[in-house]
Amino acid sequence: MGPAKKINNAAIEVRGLAKRFGEVQAVAGVDFKVLPGELFGFLGPNGSGKTTTINMLTGLARPDAGAIRIEGIDCIKTPRATQHLIGVVPDESNLYPELTGFDNLCFCAALYGMGKTERRARARELLEAFDLAEAADRRFAGYSKGMKRKLTIAAGIIHSPKILFLDEPTTGIDVASARQSRQRVAKLHENGTTIFLTTHYIEEAERLCDRIAFIVSGRIVQIDTIANLVQPVREKHVVHISCSNGFRDMLGGLTEAFPRLTFVTPEQGVVRVEADGPIHVGPLVRFLEDQGIEVFEARKIKPSLEDVFIKITGLAAEVMRKEKEKRGGGR
């Protein structure tokens, strides 16, 4: 691999990145910068271009247009020149089913030129760190989903990369494994690893990320820190009312009766009420009941990043998360 010059100090810099698959414009002129040591979240609905962007950043896909620099190295001119700097945890485990957990990690370490003693020690260290030491000699094919995910993350960091790409690291795994994986990601972040994270779990992004970019239909619609993103919705007053079906027909009547309030239906059986000031729930419930709608619960919601996400993407994050879980198994 030829030497390449560093020309700036961003860990990742992307300008005008575009990729089309036939009729579908998967990524349409994306621009962003990730600073060294930053944990950068990349959020968007299914098919919004997250994985395609990661594939282009990691050299698994060739952009149609745009520029990518990783640690200042031009990845368009020298697509494989940054491979030693990056670690990748793909959205699906891609380790070797025939090999044991230990052999998988040793093999991945060997791909980065690590000597036998070094790679065996590193593999043991990571198996220990991810609570997989007891399964070290079992074949990867026999691992549970959570174990597979953890070993895939371990394989992604086997060579202690400066920049780590995590594509949906906790999708489809159990709560304990997800928590452990998040703790590990947080620790890597503390230790100065630059992390590029895509996830469907908004609360995960909110908990871990320094900054977040929202991508919708291949375009970045907003990039900012969590605090700045959440600020406009933090001042909102929000109430979720759970009720029987049929309220969709009432939305017009509700808006007319309560002009100060905004009503949306993020998912079936839920009315989301927003206002700039306090919301009086009593009149609302009475109105709905008068219309023959049964109200089960009304509760105040503390606005979060999820609200920003819903607002920006125009989709119910909860619905998307459920869809994703149906595909990837329970979390």
Added chain:
Amino acid sequence: MKLWIAFWNILLKDMRTYYLKPPNISWGLVFPLAWTGMFFIKSGSGLGSIPAVLPGVVAVSILFGTTSMLAVTVTFEKKNRSFERLLLAPLPLEVLMLAKTSGAILFGAANAFVPVAMAAFLVDLSQVAWGVFVPAVFLIAVVSTFLGLTIAVAVSEVFEAQTFSNFFRFPMIFLCGLFFPIDKLPVFLKPLSYALPLTYGADVLHGAVHGGHVLPFSTDLAVLGAFCIGLFMLSLWNIKKRWIL
């Protein structure tokens, strides 16, 4: 970056993991042995026919062994996405693909010596020009592997790789002078014979075993070398085009 560590470990993993996979055993070992038996019985001239049949059997063993191996090591890994892990490693694509193909080359070369070892028990092989035979075996293994690689890269399922390989492998048995002399083929098939790499490999093997070669050894080996380079470059181009979308 110590490239040799990555190279050696890719080769070792493929050898450990894939050498005894069912497609390799059936197509790489059982099938050539069945062909050996068939031609030996069909020739009807007893042990005396072995030197004439041996070059063809050796070439078939290499061809089927290497191409079967590639269908597993490359197509299977592409299908289950573990090949992505190799593409993400800091290795030049050329080194990566040489590492992936080395296991098949060694498997093909080892396959070649199975019928040789069997023949050694039955006839005197002291007349064989081993100095030509061994390099020919190696070059046939390389060219067959790269032919297999070209096919493995062009498809997405293991069964497709095996089926597509047969599309090339079976005609080559008849067209490349393995068991039937090329000059006995219909005129319109002869140009096709000389467009296939195995023709040159079989010619060297015939020359090395019983002196019945048509072209000079140097020409045969040079053409084989050219095929090796051409097919390898074609495979690399195809990987970049098809796999790095």
